[in-house]
Amino acid sequence: MNNYNNLRIKLEVKKEELNERLSRIRKSKRKEHDKDWAEQATERENDDVVDILGENIIKELDQIENSLKRMEQNEYSICASCGQSINDERLFALPYTSLCIKCAGKI
Numbered sequence: 198m199n200n201y202n203n204l205r206i207k208l209e210v211k212k213e214e215l216n217e218r219l220s221r222i223r224k225s226k227r228k229e230h231d232k233d234w235a236e237q238a239t240e241r242e243n244d245d246v247v248d249i250l251g252e253n254i255i256k257e258l259d260q261i262e263n264s265l266k267r268m269e270q271n272e273y274s275i276c277a278s279c280g281q282s283i284n285d286e287r288l289f290a291l292p293y294t295s296l297c298i299k300c301a302g303k304i
């Protein structure tokens with residue numbers, strides 16, 4: 198039985214980092230819009246970028262959350278699709294993965 202403590206810590210640190218980034222992005226979005234029309238258009242464009250960034254972060258956080266849950270349930274190294282074990286090399290390279298290399302290849 199493998200111990201994934203190091204990976205767990207890595208994921209927890211990453212989670213903190215992403216949560217911070219997300220709250221910073223949300224704060225910057227809540228800033229008052231400038232009254233100048235041209236400025237407003239640029240700001241709206243910025244908001245779109247912020248939305249995409251935010252969405253990506255939320256997706257990443259979901260994956261981390263999922264990996265941490267899998268660790269808790271001792272399913273971390275078990276492929277979510279075929280139930281075979283995922284090899285450690287793959288887990289260390291892609292800590293968010295829930296699929297073995299064969300199943301990931303099918304997507």
Ligand SMILES: [Zn+2]
Pocket residue numbers: 276277278279280281296297298299300301
């Ligand atoms: Zn599989």
